[in-house]
Amino acid sequence: MTNQLGCELLDEDRFSAPNDFIAYMGYTYFDMNREYVNQCDFDERGRAVWDYLEKTLESGFCCGNRPCINNCCSENPCFGGGTCTEICDHPKRKFKCTCAPGFFGKYCSNQRSTSCKEQRQRNPESLSGLYQLFDEETNSLFVEFCDFTSEVGFLSSFVESLSLANKDDFRRQPFFNDYPVNQENFDWSRFRLSLSRMNKSALQSSHLRVTCNFNIDGLNSTDYMRTTLLEIDIMNLRSIGCKKHEYINIRGYGCYNCTTHFHQGKRFHGHVDSHNSPREGCEAFFPGSVAEPGGEDNFGVYDTVNPVHRCTANENSTTQWWFGERV
Numbered sequence: 001m002t003n004q005l006g007c008e009l010l011d012e013d014r015f016s017a018p019n020d021f022i023a024y025m026g027y028t029y030f031d032m033n034r035e036y037v038n039q040c041d042f043d044e045r046g047r048a049v050w051d052y053l054e055k056t057l058e059s060g061f062c063c064g065n066r067p068c069i070n071n072c073c074s075e076n077p078c079f080g081g082g083t084c085t086e087i088c089d090h091p092k093r094k095f096k097c098t099c100a101p102g103f104f105g106k107y108c109s110n111q112r113s114t115s116c117k118e119q120r121q122r123n124p125e126s127l128s129g130l131y132q133l134f135d136e137e138t139n140s141l142f143v144e145f146c147d148f149t150s151e152v153g154f155l156s157s158f159v160e161s162l163s164l165a166n167k168d169d170f171r172r173q174p175f176f177n178d179y180p181v182n183q184e185n186f187d188w189s190r191f192r193l194s195l196s197r198m199n200k201s202a203l204q205s206s207h208l209r210v211t212c213n214f215n216i217d218g219l220n221s222t223d224y225m226r227t228t229l230l231e232i233d234i235m236n237l238r239s240i241g242c243k244k245h246e247y248i249n250i251r252g253y254g255c256y257n258c259t260t261h262f263h264q265g266k267r268f269h270g271h272v273d274s275h276n277s278p279r280e281g282c283e284a285f286f287p288g289s290v291a292e293p294g295g296e297d298n299f300g301v302y303d304t305v306n307p308v309h310r311c312t313a314n315e316n317s318t319t320q321w322w323f324g325e326r327v
Contacts, residue, residue, distance in 0.1 A: 116146035120148060206326065215320075222252055224249050228246065296309075
């Protein structure tokens, strides 16, 4: 019987992957002996080789400048317009993919979502948190907080967050102004989507909600507001008046399907004026409101603040505005 012998040249050796080289009966491992010549040195041994390469390649040749060629990118394994780069100095990685905006993963085979709603559709098990979304209009990435879990039956997308200390940065910026802040570097104390991104989010939403200190407390129904975008269309609203809320709570006093005095103008951020609501003929009444100067502001502007309200308890207290829809 003739012995069937074979020889296999491995990509790695016993030094780079020691756990893969285990003694088996019938197998023998051989180290390869290699001799390297530094073709950048002009000594007697290397001069002849250098001269030959210089004439053949019509330019100087040096090992350090040699291009990496292993043909791993010949059929471009990267998806979505990704760029393939061959790697020759790593025992396990032979190429890398540089992904185009909107794609990610080893082979750029995963596509980024353009909204919280699309993220939930792609992965129904998605958890609440920060997501890097893709803006098709600007061909760029931005950070968005998607809330899938805090309110049963709702999916909410972040629009804005500000701390009381930063109120002056936002007080004269209604939502129909283009005033993007920290879209690439999320910050609970100063954040706002651009006008185009807010408009896209609003088109996919039916509701508007406002929370206090969501970054610390999560959803808390005290000092909280939820209404429909049909009732308060903050992307277009330039008016003062009694607006109906599905639910609103200010300093522990809450009501369902009631109206409060809402104000957003050309030079004023949207907010609820709890002190003046009864005087303006609105239904909701909130005892303990601050009267002067101008009446207590809730959820924005904050010319007159009440430390009992969770959004204005101290300089680090935060206010969040969201778009959302029932799911």
